[in-house]
Amino acid sequence: MIRLVASVSLGAIALAACAAAAPPPPSVAADAGPAAAAPAVTRTPEGAREFIADVEKDLGDFNLIAGRAAWVNATYINDDTDALNAYFGTIGTEKGVKYATEAAQWLQVPGLDSDTTRKLNLLRGALVLAAPTTPGAAAELNDITTRLQSSYGKGRATHNGKSITGDDAEALMGSLRDPKQTAEIWQSWHETTGRPMRQDYQHMVEIANAGAKELGYADTGAMWRSQYDMTPEQFSAMYERLLNELKPLYTQLHCYTRAKLNQKYGNSVQPASGPIRADLLGNMWAQEWGNIYDVVAPKGAGDVGYDLTDLLVAHKYTPEQMVKTGERFYTSLGFAPLPETFWQRSQITRPRDREVICHASAWDVDAKDDLRIKMCTKVNADDFVTIHHELGHNFYQRDYKDQSFLYQNGANDGFHEAIGDFIALSVTPEYLVQIGLLDRSKVPSADKDVGLLLRQAMDKVAFMPFGYVVDKWRYGVFDGSISATGYEAGWTNLRQQYQGIVPPVARSEADFDPGAKFHIPGNTPYARYLLARVLQFQFYKAACDMSGWQGPLHRCSFYGNKQVGQRLDAMLKIGASRPWPDALEAFTGTREISGKPMLEYFAPLQAWLEEQNRGRQCGW
Ligand code: X8Z
Numbered sequence: 001m002i003r004l005v006a007s008v009s010l011g012a013i014a015l016a017a018c019a020a021a022a023p024p025p026p027s028v029a030a031d032a033g034p035a036a037a038a039p040a041v042t043r044t045p046e047g048a049r050e051f052i053a054d055v056e057k058d059l060g061d062f063n064l065i066a067g068r069a070a071w072v073n074a075t076y077i078n079d080d081t082d083a084l085n086a087y088f089g090t091i092g093t094e095k096g097v098k099y100a101t102e103a104a105q106w107l108q109v110p111g112l113d114s115d116t117t118r119k120l121n122l123l124r125g126a127l128v129l130a131a132p133t134t135p136g137a138a139a140e141l142n143d144i145t146t147r148l149q150s151s152y153g154k155g156r157a158t159h160n161g162k163s164i165t166g167d168d169a170e171a172l173m174g175s176l177r178d179p180k181q182t183a184e185i186w187q188s189w190h191e192t193t194g195r196p197m198r199q200d201y202q203h204m205v206e207i208a209n210a211g212a213k214e215l216g217y218a219d220t221g222a223m224w225r226s227q228y229d230m231t232p233e234q235f236s237a238m239y240e241r242l243l244n245e246l247k248p249l250y251t252q253l254h255c256y257t258r259a260k261l262n263q264k265y266g267n268s269v270q271p272a273s274g275p276i277r278a279d280l281l282g283n284m285w286a287q288e289w290g291n292i293y294d295v296v297a298p299k300g301a302g303d304v305g306y307d308l309t310d311l312l313v314a315h316k317y318t319p320e321q322m323v324k325t326g327e328r329f330y331t332s333l334g335f336a337p338l339p340e341t342f343w344q345r346s347q348i349t350r351p352r353d354r355e356v357i358c359h360a361s362a363w364d365v366d367a368k369d370d371l372r373i374k375m376c377t378k379v380n381a382d383d384f385v386t387i388h389h390e391l392g393h394n395f396y397q398r399d400y401k402d403q404s405f406l407y408q409n410g411a412n413d414g415f416h417e418a419i420g421d422f423i424a425l426s427v428t429p430e431y432l433v434q435i436g437l438l439d440r441s442k443v444p445s446a447d448k449d450v451g452l453l454l455r456q457a458m459d460k461v462a463f464m465p466f467g468y469v470v471d472k473w474r475y476g477v478f479d480g481s482i483s484a485t486g487y488e489a490g491w492t493n494l495r496q497q498y499q500g501i502v503p504p505v506a507r508s509e510a511d512f513d514p515g516a517k518f519h520i521p522g523n524t525p526y527a528r529y530l531l532a533r534v535l536q537f538q539f540y541k542a543a544c545d546m547s548g549w550q551g552p553l554h555r556c557s558f559y560g561n562k563q564v565g566q567r568l569d570a571m572l573k574i575g576a577s578r579p580w581p582d583a584l585e586a587f588t589g590t591r592e593i594s595g596k597p598m599l600e601y602f603a604p605l606q607a608w609l610e611e612q613n614r615g616r617q618c619g620w
């Protein structure tokens, strides 16, 4: 699809903010593709503007129907909806390839105005996966991507030998503390869901790379890295820098967590040195560890004294109420409430009678007001944060709807992922009191700050190397440095190297563990989440400064602050119409993505962790 879902690309194409400094356009030989075979036209700047206007109209119309097909497929998986999704996806890929090729040609016209140049560049990079112009290639690509995605949706694990759905498996990984049971769920999920995808994935990579090459990119990964208003090389440098900025803090957190797991489970389950067993961290992918806060919580003095999941359950919150609570945060900043159709059309909980894709996403079906989320919400802290995350996408989508089609997107994809998370950083104890979830007498005192920070770090800091590894693996797969015979080893080695984790059971090249993570079969680029992880702290610090907050950063909540709301609204309205540093500057006053505000937030924790880890051999 084309830009129909900013958060998750459901087909071969998603429109993402693209580079003003994109790689050089492909050399257009007479037989280079469909556009080259078209009758010779005299290309003028005026012609380029007309081309853009036609394309924006065509893609806008197409998205409406393609979006409906994708929605029905994602919320009611069967052979028919798979066929519909693949059918529209194929048209989308063909349009995307044709327009990207033509955009590259128009970009060679001298005298283009800056707006037209920006739009042509955006169009050139609009595809997540390209197909070559060989007849049938786009259809084959879309058959495969639809099959991969639906297989993920239908994936199962077992618990005590009983079949369970992916969303139940995910929740159980957060709450179970028996290593035999977590190992069973981990292994069954990875083998039942991931393993069968391997051949399809390999074939998909071949087709998509052939498509990327036709468009003038070295491979699909190079195409992905060219969407950031900078060269792919500059992007790679930024990607490495962000990981490295947070690495010392991650290493301390890993060291402390490993020691706690060793104390709890003993050497036979979790040795005191080396990597951590992946299924012990409270998350199927060991990407966020907050669910095992009970295992690592400092005893006595630092204990936070409340647990958000317990509060939601004790107050008998329903999933709908959780969404209403999320919406209320946005309206408190001055944003208009969600439309009535949001409540009629969203999938908030898993339907009982059919297969769906449970992985959360946010939709904007008509680029006007038809906003929806699709979740299989559980009443727990993870999903409370995810709801704020998804609504962030929806409020962003509604704010840029008056931009022209090619600008209806985030400043870059990391911005889109950061908004809702930034809002959720305001879910402080004081905020929980304000909305009636926490009794004022239970607000943790200042001496509990370490506990609060540790709870956050288990989710936010733990994520950093995972946010790096997912696309590090794909970049390697796309450029061939990870070969098809080494997919599994490539994945497991990267996870060990950067996250310091190991699978609970032996793996072989019969396995395909990457397929057990949504974004791989779903073909959603992942570097965006690495960017978002640090951006959200930049936004948060800026918002807290704006609201005049004086105390420790992590206690700040800007709930109800209309001034923050106005400034946020101004940034969101820009959409993709300007290079992302302009949008960043509009809200934060800086033009650089930086880990510094995140490090500042966690600085007291870092000092505390170093103290706790004294005498331990950290690293793995
Ligand atoms: O996929 C998501 C969102 C939808 S865009 C729920 N996230 C990443 C993940 O789950 O792996 C949010 C955090 C990282």
Ligand code: ZN
Pocket (backbone or CB within 6 Å): 007, 389, 390, 393, 416, 417
């Ligand atoms: Zn998202």
